[in-house]
Amino acid sequence: MANPAVKCDLLLGATNANVDLHSQVGNWTLTVNEDLPALEAEVIRKAWKEASRSVVRLEWVGGRNLLWEEMPGGAVATGLVISPDGLVVTSTYFFLDRPSAILVRFADGQIVPGRMLGRDFNRMVAVIKVNRDCTSFLPRFCPQPEIEVGMRTIAIGWTLGDEPGLAVGILSAKRRIWGKAFQTDARTSPRNYGGPLVDLRGRILGVIVPFSPDGKSPVAGVEWYDSGIGFAVPWWDIQAVLPRLAAGEDLYPAFLGVLFSGANPILAEPVVLRVHPGSPAEQLGLQPGDRIVSLDNQDIRRLSEIEEILQRRYAGQEISVEWVRDGTRFQGVVRLGVDRRVLQGGAVAPAP
Incomplete structure (x- = not known):
């Protein structure tokens, strides 16, 4: 008999239970009539x-x-083991502040104390450390080339009961939220924030987080609870910053410090309307009326291109900028800053 995951790959395209599907896989032939x-x-x-x-x-x-504003005692959330030495990833949704005590319950029932390390307020993930060998709990990760729009997805969370719950959907899109997230129609909410989005083989695609499509909501994603619009940060993006988070570093969205003219953020031209005092943009010498023509060595034609580049960067990273003023081209390199307003009122979304 075929491996169930292989069978499901063959069968999920057929939605009528009466349809016969005949397929050749390897050296055996599977005829489905079930x-x-x-x-x-x-x-x-x-x-x-x-x-x-x-x-x-x-x-x-x-x-x-x-x-x-304050979490009640006994608050619960979901996490995912991500390294053999006891690193657990979850969502910053629950951790604007560092809690005074954390208990981590594993699938085998063992409960061990954990401590908060670093938080990533750009991709909405956080890392917790436990003193336990987690080799037997390590997940499998889905290779990037195998992740395709339309594949089945399962969102898993563990906040109630003695075992995790699940919600099933499809992968609706890749590179959503300015290229930072997968989109799924599996129902997501605080019940599974911090939990994994997986494929039909149980392999990790990413970690579920409360992104908002507009990226600016002070409670990002709250308006999409259980709506069929959910997001997950790809596992490789988490792995890329894991050393910094494991070292206890908090990462913040990149802030250039400019306001652009034009009401349409997608089609508007990248012309500076105002420069925030004391911002990296002011240090660079940008002025109202300047037109940005290159950012991070990429040609810029629309404001949306600037938005996507900045939303994927972090405060503290250097970035090259080229702009035109009265027909003269200028260029420079600046270190992106932190917009302190992003934490006011619970907002953690990047600002341009």
């Missing part, structure tokens, strides 16, 4: 079981999240 919904459920359960061994339940006291 209950496709039952087969799909079997594969989903196996994928959920595979991924759930890497999912942890977090309980903590103290701190704030994006909706409540």
